[in-house]
Amino acid sequence: MAEKAPKQALKLGEPGFAGDDHVLPFQVEGLDVRGRAVQLGPMLDGILGRHDYPAPVARLLAEAIVLTVLLGTSLKFEGKLIVQTKGDGPVDLLVADFAAPENVRAYARFDQAALDAAVAEGRTAPHELLGKGVLAFTIDQGPHTQRYQGIVPLDGHTLEEIAGVYFRQSEQIPTKVRLGVAELFDRDEAGRARHRWRAGGMVAQFLPQAPERMRQADLPGGDSDEAGHVVAEDDHWAEAKAMVETIDADELTDPTVGTERLLFRLFHERGVRVYPPQRVFDRCSCSREKLKGVLSGLSREEIEESADAENEIAVTCEFCSTTYRFEATEILPA
Template identity: 35%
Template structure:
């Protein structure tokens, strides 16, 4: 793909590389994905903003995982927003869309008039990668720090992976004549290419809570290249990230033309959930008939709701558990 190529980039992630700076990156634009993630829940505005930011981070980070792998981001906190969880399912075949889902758990009575991130208290930011059956899942955790979810992700990569990482994110509700108001998001991720032996200065980092930052893990030459690319990224405008009219290829030329950017195949992403009645039945298969009776509603049914997509399941209690009755007939 050449840099002059126009692509429809809503709900896509475009990977690229800055050869002169030894930096890789991704450009993402989310539209329908966010509609799928948010429309089921009726979150308060601050919670919606946090979920939108987390979904955008998930799209940018998830593009690197392999086919059929699953990447999850989680925030667990003591604040009003107790948890934010997102999943990115790698495509089953090359060229197929990846799938994203997300949800948040929160205490509405504790929400304040502060910024969205003010609703997140002390806790941790985690990334988990599930490589499939027979492989142990990978998990990395860092404390919540830095004043935003993107800052948490940057600290995670510096601290846990020793990779200098930068995100420029924009997200919010979009309105246009004849189009219902809806959430849109766009962002750029920069990441210094990994080295065999990262440079780490000192016993602790220069970031919040002593966490490592980019300047703590890059040598002088790499640091100069990294700073130059970040200065260029700082010039990005909101509408270039979130607006409908600037293709990512044009954006990269505008920002990084002196860095020799190369782009690769774009990855489409869609909202998608893996819940099903079969999965609900499987999760209930470990329970006895006595246990199932305690889960049965007054109307004589076992019900379950998916936290991600809002799907509702209504099941005959006699048909689940390890003492389930065989169907007649």
């Protein structure tokens, strides 16, 4: 999932582009860096509000959505990128699904009692909520193709750190990821109290023309605590990474800062270019036809057991919470 610069650049400050729910590709030629940045507003708020997740769960899922959007919009084919965590913590499952070129859906699964206990004890850091497990990146190009999957352990205190491990192990591209989530309380135009979610993020990758410049220190092997082979990072990447690390979480989500302004703050001395933004939408891929096909694969006994007193079967999509109802006679084999 290496960044490829789009063909046509825009000028920073040009009106009428980017804004919420638009991923902005960028390139810093002076540092051999390419990347993407985004601020999510209404799209994210729609996904999280639909499920009314507790705040700690909503924050985790928001970070997973930002990460998925940043990586998914780099796909050069029609397919899917699925980012998923599975662990033994109170939030045992996060799934964010990006269907190229623009559709996003996501959901979280959690144990309410375990979550309540964790919150009461102040154990709400990402690694405490996720527990031990894995982070998986799956690329699905559709029928007749083999899925690609990269898996890394949930070895880090944040999704930023865990994603960094993935890029070092699986992609072997120097990559820096930043993620931020904000919960806003304000009033709408009519003066009524309002609650909203925002999130933002950036992924920057070092992609020089000479691949040998992409050197990184080896990760420790096995159970050893010793550092791997130590090498000096390329000066350009060290500079770029240091700049990205200066980003404050509030800058990633503040609508008055904006993605272009943030990129200008970071990289203007090195000549940052931005490219046409890509809109992303809160859209689920479920449908009545697809679910009917799944139900048709059940046995007669399973269908009869699933039907209610009115001889109907109700199926609710975990992603968008839409409920579909079917007459059992629609499904039962003739």
